[in-house]
Amino acid sequence: MLDDFLIRAGLAGLGLALATGPLGSFVIWRRMAYFGDATAHAAILGVALALALHLPIAAGTLIVALTMALTVSTLAAKGWAMDTTLGVLAHSALAFGLVAISYVPSVRADLSSYLFGDVLAVTKADLGLIWGGGALVVALLAWRWQALLTATLNEDLAHASGLNPDRERLALTLALAVVVAVALKVVGALLIAAMLIIPAAAARGIARTPESMAAIAIGIGAAASLIGLQLSLWQDTPAGPSIVSAAAIIFALAAIFGRIRNS
Amino acid sequence: MTLLAAQNLSVRFGGAEVLSDVSLTVHPAEIVTILGPNGSGKSTLLRALLGILPLSSGQVTRAAGLRLGYVPQKLAIDRSMPMTVRRFLSLPTRVSNAEATAALARVGLPDVEARQMAALSGGQFQRVLLARALLSKPQLLILDEPTQGLDQPGEAAFYRLIEEVRRETKAAILMVSHDLHVVMAASDRVICLNGHICCEGTPRVVSNAPEYRALFGLGTQGALALYQHQHDHSHDHDHGHGHDHAHPHSHDTDSHTHA
Known part of the structure; x- marks a missing residue:
């Protein structure tokens, strides 16, 4: 069954949706959209690093994404203006990554597969990585769930309950880096943040509790993956952008549905 | 017996000393109010007592195994997070439906479990925060300007509720306020703060103290x-x-x- 490239692609999309649903919800609740973008853009630099050092691509992106996420967290804790810092870091990471990768002649040709993903070329090994990483993120979030929610609501409240908000923030940072490494093959560095934000944003209008929002976001991410792949196959469009387009259409429908229901 | 004690507590932000040499104790079942103008370090003191802020000197000691309930000053539940009242009460410790219902009834808010937190009025919101704090069966309840944003009747009703809670649960209450009269009447002891403790005592003693009158003009x-x-x-x-x-x-x- 896994020999069919389309089934592998579909499973890759589902594996990614499993992780981006709950993590994307936190990205929205904590207003980390730009933070996600910066971390995801750093993935291109990770690809260049991996190729230069002959590391697996996933290891390179994981290291660089993690470094980026930790740098941003540290600067934020030191009171740097977040909007500006992220604006500088996100675009610098992308620019440096693109410059660095131009030194690797073999990649120049399929640079777009790193920018926009190449889900139709997902191998069994990739699939193992995507589901392994996705499971890791889901397990981490499930384990820390109550503490993460409390710290997201109010850090003082978390403190007073004996929790450590810094530790919870670190858990999210780790999860984000893993998702970036996992998502690179599916939607590419430029659209990873979209897979985090759009399904969760679409789920917001429908959900009544944090848990239902995360679950609905998983469902929407999964549906967008499958619809996007079909679209890609049928119209011969790039798969990653097609998946994100499908998610955006679901978001629009959910927003309209929400307006009608509330009026 | 002392529930919470601070000895010569000082806190610095950068170079500036925000709190210097503050000592205070809280005993079971008493209502202590920290009173001071804006910027006097009231919230800083509470956060230092809770262990949120590092002390530059001095120490805070808690009774062994102290159960503490906390009502923060501002809890802006972002519209981006769907959160029913029932779900909120189970953070971070899950509670049973019966416990949740009882806590809401205690603060005078029956039948709001299914409501969204963001849809509550200011007074209802503060009561839900109080209900959540009560669920841990606290021996000490710490409230940071709990009536901010409430109108006068709402404020008075909230302080009446605090007094009822104290009477029923025998919990000590430590709260911060910048408004004078309602709080004065509801407190056993008032601590007047302006970077340091200016004066303290019963409301009557404090209200006669020249330091207090100078502070509030x-x-x-x-x-x-x-x-x-x-x-x-x-x-x-x-x-x-x-x-x-x-x-x-x-x-x-x-x-x-x-x-």
């Missing part, structure tokens, strides 16, 4: 008259005396405080 007779006015007023109510009864002190005071 009251006239020589102001605070005492204000406090007594509160007393006279409820007295009048209870006994159905005429409302046109002259209160020379109170009129005086009102013009002072509102100036």
